[in-house]
Structures are given as C-alpha cells and as structure tokens.
Amino acid sequence: MPGKTGVLMKRLFVRLGILPFLLVIAVIIFALMSDNFLTSRNLTNVLRQSVFLTIVSLGQMLALLSGGFDLSVGTIVAVSSVVGALAMAGLHAAMPEAITLTIALGCLAGILAGTMIGVANAVGVAFFRVSPFMMSLGMASVGFGIALYLTGGVPVYGMPVKFGDVFGFGSWAGVPSPVWIAALLIVLMAALLYGTPWGRHFYAEGGNAKAAHLSGINVTGTLFCTYVLCALLAAIAGMLLTARLDTGEANIGASLPLESIAACVIAGVSLRGGIGRVENVVLGALFIGLIQNGMNLARIESYLQTVVLGSLLILAVVADQIRLRYVASLKN
Amino acid sequence: MNGEPPPLLSTRGISKDFPGVRALDGVDFDLLEGEVHVVFGENGAGKSTLISLLSGATRPSEGDLRMYGERIELHSVHDARSRGISAVFQEFSLIPQMTVEENLFLGEERRRGILLDRARMRREARSLLDDLGFALSPRRPVHLLTRAEQQMVEIAKAFRSDLCALILDEPTASLTDPETEQLFALIGTLTARGVGIIYITHRMAEIRRIGSRITVLRDDRRVATMPVAEATDESLVRLMTGREVGRVFPQRPLSAGGGEILALEGVTTVDGTILDVSLNVRRGEIVGMAGLVGSGKSEAIQAAFGVLPVKSGRIRYKGSAVTRRSPARAIRAGFLYLPPDRKEEGLLMMRPARENMSLAALDRAPVRRGLFLDRRAEKRIVARIADHLALSPNQPERTVDHFSGGNQQKVMLSRSFAQDFDLIVFDEPSVGVDVGTRAAIYRLIVDLAKSGTAIVVVSSDLPEIVNLSTRVYVFYRGRIQAELTMPHITEEGVLAHFFERAA
Numbered sequence: 001m002p003g004k005t006g007v008l009m010k011r012l013f014v015r016l017g018i019l020p021f022l023l024v025i026a027v028i029i030f031a032l033m034s035d036n037f038l039t040s041r042n043l044t045n046v047l048r049q050s051v052f053l054t055i056v057s058l059g060q061m062l063a064l065l066s067g068g069f070d071l072s073v074g075t076i077v078a079v080s081s082v083v084g085a086l087a088m089a090g091l092h093a094a095m096p097e098a099i100t101l102t103i104a105l106g107c108l109a110g111i112l113a114g115t116m117i118g119v120a121n122a123v124g125v126a127f128f129r130v131s132p133f134m135m136s137l138g139m140a141s142v143g144f145g146i147a148l149y150l151t152g153g154v155p156v157y158g159m160p161v162k163f164g165d166v167f168g169f170g171s172w173a174g175v176p177s178p179v180w181i182a183a184l185l186i187v188l189m190a191a192l193l194y195g196t197p198w199g200r201h202f203y204a205e206g207g208n209a210k211a212a213h214l215s216g217i218n219v220t221g222t223l224f225c226t227y228v229l230c231a232l233l234a235a236i237a238g239m240l241l242t243a244r245l246d247t248g249e250a251n252i253g254a255s256l257p258l259e260s261i262a263a264c265v266i267a268g269v270s271l272r273g274g275i276g277r278v279e280n281v282v283l284g285a286l287f288i289g290l291i292q293n294g295m296n297l298a299r300i301e302s303y304l305q306t307v308v309l310g311s312l313l314i315l316a317v318v319a320d321q322i323r324l325r326y327v328a329s330l331k332n
Numbered sequence: 333m334n335g336e337p338p339p340l341l342s343t344r345g346i347s348k349d350f351p352g353v354r355a356l357d358g359v360d361f362d363l364l365e366g367e368v369h370v371v372f373g374e375n376g377a378g379k380s381t382l383i384s385l386l387s388g389a390t391r392p393s394e395g396d397l398r399m400y401g402e403r404i405e406l407h408s409v410h411d412a413r414s415r416g417i418s419a420v421f422q423e424f425s426l427i428p429q430m431t432v433e434e435n436l437f438l439g440e441e442r443r444r445g446i447l448l449d450r451a452r453m454r455r456e457a458r459s460l461l462d463d464l465g466f467a468l469s470p471r472r473p474v475h476l477l478t479r480a481e482q483q484m485v486e487i488a489k490a491f492r493s494d495l496c497a498l499i500l501d502e503p504t505a506s507l508t509d510p511e512t513e514q515l516f517a518l519i520g521t522l523t524a525r526g527v528g529i530i531y532i533t534h535r536m537a538e539i540r541r542i543g544s545r546i547t548v549l550r551d552d553r554r555v556a557t558m559p560v561a562e563a564t565d566e567s568l569v570r571l572m573t574g575r576e577v578g579r580v581f582p583q584r585p586l587s588a589g590g591g592e593i594l595a596l597e598g599v600t601t602v603d604g605t606i607l608d609v610s611l612n613v614r615r616g617e618i619v620g621m622a623g624l625v626g627s628g629k630s631e632a633i634q635a636a637f638g639v640l641p642v643k644s645g646r647i648r649y650k651g652s653a654v655t656r657r658s659p660a661r662a663i664r665a666g667f668l669y670l671p672p673d674r675k676e677e678g679l680l681m682m683r684p685a686r687e688n689m690s691l692a693a694l695d696r697a698p699v700r701r702g703l704f705l706d707r708r709a710e711k712r713i714v715a716r717i718a719d720h721l722a723l724s725p726n727q728p729e730r731t732v733d734h735f736s737g738g739n740q741q742k743v744m745l746s747r748s749f750a751q752d753f754d755l756i757v758f759d760e761p762s763v764g765v766d767v768g769t770r771a772a773i774y775r776l777i778v779d780l781a782k783s784g785t786a787i788v789v790v791s792s793d794l795p796e797i798v799n800l801s802t803r804v805y806v807f808y809r810g811r812i813q814a815e816l817t818m819p820h821i822t823e824e825g826v827l828a829h830f831f832e833r834a835a
Contacts, residue, residue, distance in 0.1 A: 195705055195707075196705060197700050197705055201694070203680070203683060204691060208678075210671075210677040211671075211680060213639075214659055214671055216662070216663030216695065217691075270682070272682075274682050275682050275683075
C-alpha cells in the first residue's frame, strides 16, 4: 500500500492530469536558471508569444474531441499568411488611400483561403470517412505546395504599415492586441462548447458516434464543422502572425501541428476523443510558451529545444495512459 | 476435518480493496469437482471482483486462494490458465481478423525452431474442436462466426491446457435458444469429466436448469450458499436484495390503445433483414417484438427510425410519410429508439451521466433556450429522473463508466424521460441487469404507456414479452409470422411461432 501522500498525489494526478505538476516543475527550474524569468515583463512576453499557439490549439482541441486530429494546422497558417499578405500588398498598391478597407479585405482573403483547406479536410473526413491522419497529412502537403508556389519561396512584403502596427504590435488598455483577440476567441469557444447544444454535440460525437447518431445528433455535420472551425482558428492565428512578422511567409507554422497537439494532450484532452476543456488547453498552450521562453532565457540551443518539446509530448501521452490505469484501479 | 476431498478451488476470507472502496469483503467460496456453482447477486454485489480474483486478473488484498487445499497465488490470467483455471468473460478476447486456429494458439503458438508449426496447430485445433463436439472449421476467420461460435472458440481456448475450473460470465446473454442448448450440453459433458464450473447469470430458469449449488452475494459479502434444489425464486430475490421485492412485472395497461402513431406497410430493407413487413403501433400500447436473434424484430424498428436503409414499402409516423428519414428528425418528431448495446451504441462512457441522460433532449426546450443550453434546467431535470429511477450512486456528475451495469442501463433508459416523446422503443431493455433494476425498468415502461406514450419492446427474453406486452408481433426470418392479442399472449402462444411453420 502506498503512503497517504502517495494516495493524495495519485488522486490529484487522476483529477487534474499531468499539467499542474509539469507547470510547477518548469517554473521552479527556470526561476533557478534565470533571474529574469519571473519578471512581469518576461511573463507578458510569454503571453504575447503564446497567443498564436493558443488560438491554433483551440481548433486542434476540437479535432481531438472528435477523436481525430489536424496535422494541417501549420499549413493553414502558412496559406492564410501568404494569401492574406499577397491580397493586402496588391490592394495597397492599387489603392494606397483605402488602408482600412485593404486590411479588412486582405484579412478576409487570408482567413478564407486557410479555411478552405479545412473545408477540404472536412469533406474528406466527414463525408468520405477518410482517416483524419491521411486527410490532414495530405492537405498539409497540398497547402504547403500552394503557399510555396504562390510566393516562389520568398517572403511577401508591401502590406500597409498600419496592419502590423495595429494587429502585430498594437495594444489596447496596456494589453497587446493579439492577446485581446485570443481572449475573445477563448470566450467564444467556451460559450460554444459549454453553453450551446452544438458544443455538446462535439463531445457526444467524439465520445460515442453511434450513440450520438441514435440520439438524434447530426454526426456528419458535427464532424464537418469540427475541421472547418479548426481551420478557421488556425487561419486567424495565421493573420495575426503575419501582422507580427510584417511579411507573408510560406515557411511559418511548421512546428504548429506538434506544438498544438502537445498543448492539448498535456492539458488532458483525450486522444480517444470526447474529453477536453477549453481553459485547460489555454493553460497547456501557455505552458509550452513558458517552456520555450524559459529555454531561450537559459540559452538552450534551439535544436535541443525541439528535443525537449517532442519529449514533453510523449511524456504527456504516457502520463495519460498511466492516469487511465489509475482511474481503472480507483473504481471497482 | 472430515473425509471429503478438499475442494477444487476455494477462497478463505478473501477481500479486495480499491483506494477508498472495498469491492469484496471476506468471502469464503468453494468450487467442487464436477459441479456447476452459480454465483448470483445484483450488479455491483461483487460477482465481477470475485471472478477476476479467481481468474488471476486481479490479486486479493486479504485472504487466500486454495487449489485442492493448497494455497496458491495467481499472478496473471496466463498463470491461472496454466494451472487449469480459465474464464470466459462477456467480452471475448478474440482477434476478429485471425482464423479459429490462430486464435486458439494465440500466445502459445506451436513452433518448430523459430518457425510456426502450422500443420501441428491445425491438427491439434481439429482434435480439440472434435473432442468438444464443436462443428467449427479451424481455418475460418473469427469475424465470420456467430456470437455462439465465437464463444465456443473462447471455451476451446480454455482447453489448450488441462482444464479443471471454468468460469462463465453470463454466457447466454447474447445466445439464441438453440445456441444456449448447445452450451448447456457442453457444460454437461465438462462436469461429467470432473471440471468445476463457476456460472454467473441473472436468469432464474438457467439456475434451475444447470446449477448444482448457488452462492448469493450482496454488498460485497457472501450471504448464502445452498443447493439449487433448496432455493426458490422468492428466497433468492430476498437474499439478493435484502428485501421483499413485489412482483417483477407491474400490471400492464389494458386499454386497446388510442390513435395509430407508427405504421409500416410492406417494408423491405436494402440489406434484406426484413421482408415485406407491415405493422402498426398505437398510443398507450406496449407492443412486443419477439423472435430469434436475426429474425428482424429489431431491424423493423431500426428501419422506421431511419438507421437501416429501406428498399421498398412505406412508413408512416403520426399520419405523414417518413420513409427514409434520419434519426435526428425522428427524435425531433418525438420518436426515440433506445439501442440494445449500451456500451457500443448507447452511452458516452467517459462523459458524466448527466450529459448522457439529456443527450436526446438537447434540441428542444426546456434544456435548450434559444441558441444556448439552460444548464440549470438540465440539472433539475436530470436530478428528478435520477431520483425517480433510484440511480445508485445518485451522482449524475460521475462519468458513466464508474456506474455498475444496471445503473448504466438506467442512465441510458432515462433519456425517455428527459423529454416528452410520443413513441419510445426499448430494444432489449433488461440485458445484463439484475432483478431489482429489471423491476424498476418495467415500472418505467408501464408508467410511460399509461401516460399515453406508445411503447415498443424488442426482446429475446420471453417472460418480458409475455408479461409486458399488450400486443405481440412474432418475427421469423425477416417476416412477421404472427400477431397476438391479449388472451393469446402466453409463452406457448408466442413460442409456437418462433420457428418454421409446420407445413
């Protein structure tokens, strides 16, 4: 029999998952390694840098809830960035006065282009029952190819300066504007998942698709929306990233599929579908941002950072398995 | 002690603790050679824990396990099997894509050097199956076998090593009557050879038919062990529940039924599981659908609900044509179908009971208000139903997989209360639930019918059909063989139409 604290830790672990433990460990380690880590300026920085991953992870969570995943989120970010930047640069050259209109149309074009990748995923997964693995892997290649073809591999310049000023570096009431947008999306997502019947449909479809079907839930439609919404969120992240970088690039986002899945899994989203919470996923994404920031401060080489990230993902999956075993032993 | 030989398998003061819960409490249990020892009890009484200890799946926290009087420790299912103790659980451990012989020798493949000795395995498989009298081809893939045949493979697997104790967990739950007969014959052969059998069932008739002794468990303890001949149905129910249970079946409504709600006219499905079926259901009726497994009794309703595609014929619901309509639209129109397999098709096992209970009611008030869910109304409704059905433990926020089988069934069936429905179909509503829960389910069904809801009960359990229905359709090979009304609804009357009509 394990000791009392052992049982308590076990229960905490079963209830909360691995994230709180990792978070405490990471904060302690990085605080010891660098004096700058726990300053408010640095933590604001973490928040700003984590915005893109947070938004993408919200979409990835939907895909995971349905029991699938989306490996094309990185490509979606790239496509929306490239298309949005090209549209904006073209419009800006054609009508240099109408800056607001240019920005609006450019964002619309970028988000639409990225979402179309998601529509393709959705058609494949929901209507033709292609496995999400094959479908999103295939679309990742298609999208990346399109983005490279459109740009010839070089960054797209020529967007209105105001775009970067407002959406990349601007801030309202002292909070960076991308953080505001992320916060809005988080609230909308929580409202959708917890407050509406359709939110319940996402959980039901992933929890047991047959039962959901027999309970009158439109399973195909729900699955379709899953991949479209996932892409929409990734595309929004793509436009925000473009604003931050001031260029449209085909090479951004390559690490996002891994990072977003890691953020979700560390936050307790089940790979088998049907389980996951918005607030935890946000924490998961922030945690990964924190790790990256901490490693930068501690001057860990970027190649090694990739090693750490991959290991964390695997650790999270292993922890999830162990957790399931504990759950089984806690019930009779 | 006395001169009797020590029992084949026994436990002394055996207990099992899980953190915070005691799942089995000081149980003494003996299995003698050549007997069928029935273990009986409500869902959650400790039966599953007992057999998982005896089969080596889990290890006891206290007490000991003896074989022929000697203390033994079982480290794994594999270990138990090598000592001759094998269990056949309700969920089979077969690999569907593999053949019978590949499954039989899984984990104990016969080899010549590092290569598989296929010829020897085929020979041994053949002789094993012949020995047991199973008419199975060793080269047939398991997914092509019927459920009963799969069970035979599972039992044959137990014979790879010298079998002395066999544990059967509700083996007849999904067998047809002839298949059940076949199983009983096999049990007879085994006991004649001295094999001891631990048999778990909820069915009284089976206990009488094959049991030698019976042990009743309640609240994780053993309350009695006696010869089957001395046990009456009443005494067993009293021992099991610890209280007097009134009649299992409530008084059914006797009205002839109101307006027609569902009608099938000459319906044939694309897959041919039902052929030219015509039937109707009226408000306030309880219509029983009887027949063998695969006779089309469930498929007819599934076609009406929109799960099975219809090739020809017409379906009318509330007077309008609804042929080829989706389940979602059926439910919106007040037609609910509750499937037979709660784990496969009924429940979101990892989600809270509450979400499962309200699942079919999300699209309408009071659970839905405009674009949003009214979570307070949902909680209120769920709490009311949980009280009404005596959900145990009464914690709707628990995930469904933390409930016992009977309570899982209650969670699924409570969907019929979360919303006002006009027609509710219960497909095998009492599979794998104990008598107490069963009585609660029947009360629920009759109450709904009395309030004017049209009810259809699809069931392989004859007493259920005979004691609940106000009208019965008997299916045979995809067609309706007979329609029976009140004075003719008896076991003999229904059974007479179960098989091919003479001439």
